[in-house]
Amino acid sequence: MKVIESIAEMRQLRQQLREPVGFVPTMGYLHKGHMSLVRQARNENKSVVVSIFVNPTQFGPKEDFKGYPRDTQRDLAMLEAVTDIVFMPSVAEMYPEGFDSRVEVGEITGRLEGASRPGHFRGVTTVVAKLFNIVQPTKAYFGQKDAQQAVIIKKMAADLDMNLEVVTCPTVREPDGLAMSSRNTYLNPEERRAAAVIYGSLKLAQERWSEGERNADRIRKEMTELIEKEPLADIDYISIADAESLEELDRVEPPALVSMAVRIGKTRLIDNMVLE
Ligand code: PAF
Numbered sequence: 001m002k003v004i005e006s007i008a009e010m011r012q013l014r015q016q017l018r019e020p021v022g023f024v025p026t027m028g029y030l031h032k033g034h035m036s037l038v039r040q041a042r043n044e045n046k047s048v049v050v051s052i053f054v055n056p057t058q059f060g061p062k063e064d065f066k067g068y069p070r071d072t073q074r075d076l077a078m079l080e081a082v083t084d085i086v087f088m089p090s091v092a093e094m095y096p097e098g099f100d101s102r103v104e105v106g107e108i109t110g111r112l113e114g115a116s117r118p119g120h121f122r123g124v125t126t127v128v129a130k131l132f133n134i135v136q137p138t139k140a141y142f143g144q145k146d147a148q149q150a151v152i153i154k155k156m157a158a159d160l161d162m163n164l165e166v167v168t169c170p171t172v173r174e175p176d177g178l179a180m181s182s183r184n185t186y187l188n189p190e191e192r193r194a195a196a197v198i199y200g201s202l203k204l205a206q207e208r209w210s211e212g213e214r215n216a217d218r219i220r221k222e223m224t225e226l227i228e229k230e231p232l233a234d235i236d237y238i239s240i241a242d243a244e245s246l247e248e249l250d251r252v253e254p255p256a257l258v259s260m261a262v263r264i265g266k267t268r269l270i271d272n273m274v275l276e
Pocket of ligand 1: 027124127
């Protein structure tokens with residue numbers, strides 16, 4: 001496994017990789033969710049590139065860029081056996097003096113996470129477009145946990161004729177259902193217990209859907225009531241939307257994306273489930 005910090009060297013080594021090339025972009029502090037993407041990339045390609053870059057442009061001014069968990073040595077040890085190249089550029093390498101371009105997807109970036117985190121997706125699409133240009137993967141892998149991110153990146157790749165396939169992989173969960181996330185590390189033991197209510201509310205939505213409930217407001221209301229019973233939880237949004245346009249639904253038609261952002265103490269967590 002080679003660890004590379006410069007764009008020029010990444011480009012050079014890219015030429016020597018066996019095709020097809022699978023790519024997993026990450027912000028590091030890897031967990032089983034990331035590793036499932038890397039394993040799928042390994043299974044479906046001859047070469048695997050993983051990037052580790054905590055991208056400052058996707059964090060808002062009051063968000064956790066500085067405190068975002070980092071542990072490069074641990075990350076590299078986890079990747080060693082399954083990765084050909086780890087691309088780990090510095091902020092100055094990705095955004096040199098004078099950098100002044102953005103890649104922006106339209107309407108769908110204003111909804112859900114985009115409504116709560118203005119500018120977030122512009123930062124994501126700009127850095128992912130740069131990474132795609134540098135790594136030139138055959139396939140790139142993203143987690144379903146960041147459902148809106150995956151939809152937006154697929155749209156960017158299609159709209160801008162990027163020559164790759166964007167693959168979405170299932171969410172990996174803890175035994176109590178909490179979606180794996182690097183931010184789970186912020187939770188103290190009491191908050192960690194409380195966070196299980198998020199998956200509980202998704203399961204409730206799925207149960208109601210299986211029983212034949214199609215009124216989106218009624219499902220949103222029941223989810224809200226369940227979460228509000230947990231004193232440490234504070235809802236940012238609960239959405240039942242069309243899985244592609246991300247427009248809110250009155251009547252639940254499959255595939256519908258049930259998604260939410262909930263603060264547990266100071267930690268903002270997101271999760272979702274698709275009703276099909
Ligand atoms: O999902 C993430 O970790 C990030 O948003 C990504 C795709 C690596 C871009 O910085």
